[in-house]
Amino acid sequence: MAPIRIAIVGVGKIARDQHVPSIRGNRDFELVATASRHGSVDGIPSFPDIESLLGGVKDLDAVALCMPPGPRHAAAVKALAAGKHVLLEKPPGATVSELDDLIASAKAEKVSLFATWHSRHAAGVAKAKAWLASRTVRSLRVDWKEDVRKWHPGQAWIWEPGGFGVFDPGINALSIVTEILPMPIFLTSATLLFPKNRAQPIAADLVFADSAGADRVSATFDWRQTGPQTWDIRVVTDEGELLLQSGGAKLFIRGELVVDEGDVEYADIYRRFAELIAKRESDVDLRPLRHVADAFMVGRHDFTDPFED
Incomplete structure (x- = not known):
């Protein structure tokens, strides 16, 4: 089976430290692009924003959204509407209502939405x-x-x-x-x-x-x-x-x-994301966000x- 073609949106410390090596260490994924205002990954095509990423990368399957929680909902909406599976860094959004909206969108588009809580792994x-x-x-x-x-x-x-x-x-x-x-x-x-x-x-x-x-x-x-x-x-x-x-x-x-x-957390996150994508299922637990x-x-x-x- 061909690997899942994934892009990282928001190339900051957590993306470099955890997401890039975890994707590269998982045979189910291939990192094909990034989108970020300030960061990039050597040897990987880079775009300034998610709109140009979605328009510029053919056969993209999934995105990992690693920007701060404030702008994450807008990016997720665009990715889900384009039929992409979406991984959300924690915290998954700025508000609980945003996540309710994304859950409904993922269900309507029949793609996977994964709100990651890395410490659970x-x-x-x-x-x-x-x-x-x-x-x-x-x-x-x-x-x-x-x-x-x-x-x-x-x-x-x-x-x-x-x-x-x-x-x-x-x-x-x-x-x-x-x-x-x-x-x-x-x-x-x-x-x-x-x-x-x-x-x-x-x-x-x-x-x-x-x-x-x-x-x-x-x-x-x-x-x-x-x-x-x-x-x-x-x-x-x-x-x-x-x-x-x-x-x-x-x-x-x-x-x-x-x-x-x-540190096994992010390796297990990407194992779980591949599992969800294979079944076209979502995993979004809002309890930690509700408590905050x-x-x-x-x-x-x-x-x-x-x-x-």
């Missing part, structure tokens, strides 16, 4: 989900703290409306939590901390309840941590404790190291010192 997540499925969760605690200057240097868009601020990494944690928990949760309270000179938060504290009304889940996101970075999810159950570390790459159950693997929207809607907004990159 970390090595320990599936095993954590399986272990928790038959146990009673008493509490879950997220600590997701990193250095914005390291991971998003000079990316001014991330501080603007629609840029998500600390929820850009925080939504990764929420994508894992919603995947591994055997019960649904909903936000009961939140505090969002905004630098006085920024439109998006630099830190946040969240509390969630389950359907029984108990506040069992809490999360702290912070973009001001220097030195070692913290991406931990700790779950206390009726049969002991589970700990996901390093964003899900490491899994401990009752103190025993069960999984310890490197809820935090902005009901959370208390506090302010701290101005932040300069």
Whole structure:
């Protein structure tokens, strides 16, 4: 079978670091073009925008949209209307309503729409989900703290409306939590901390309840941590404790190291995308995005010192 001819739209850090090598490492795909205002990939035809890409590349099968979430909906609409399968980097859009529209469009065009949550593809997540499925969760605690200057240097868009601020990494944690928990949760309270000179938060504290009304889940996101970075999810159950570390790459159950693997997330994303395309199915889970929207809607907004990159 011929490989899936795919193009990357938005050639920034995540495209270079993850999407390009993952596509090139998967025999189901062939990277045939890029579209970006500022970036390109050596040896690959480059276009200034998605319109010229769609008009200029024959037999294009799919696009991976890696630009910031703000303009992603408009690009996805054009790609779906052209009959292309669409992969959305996380967060998949600026609003939940945008995704509802894209889901309907993909269904109408009979193509695949894949809203990726890369942290769900970390090595320990599936095993954590399986272990928790038959146990009673008493509490879950997220600590997701990193250095914005390291991971998003000079990316001014991330501080603007629609840029998500600390929820850009925080939504990764929420994508894992919603995947591994055997019960649904909903936000009961939140505090969002905004630098006085920024439109998006630099830190946040969240509390969630389950359907029984108990506040069992809490999360702290912070973009001001220097030195070692913290991406931990700790779950206390009726049969002991589970700990996901390093964003899900490491899994401990009752103190025993069960999984310890490197970065496998994007390789698995493209394995899944090929599977969806073969079946012309979509995979769009909106729960992480809804939780972020809820935090902005009901959370208390506090302010701290101005932040300069």
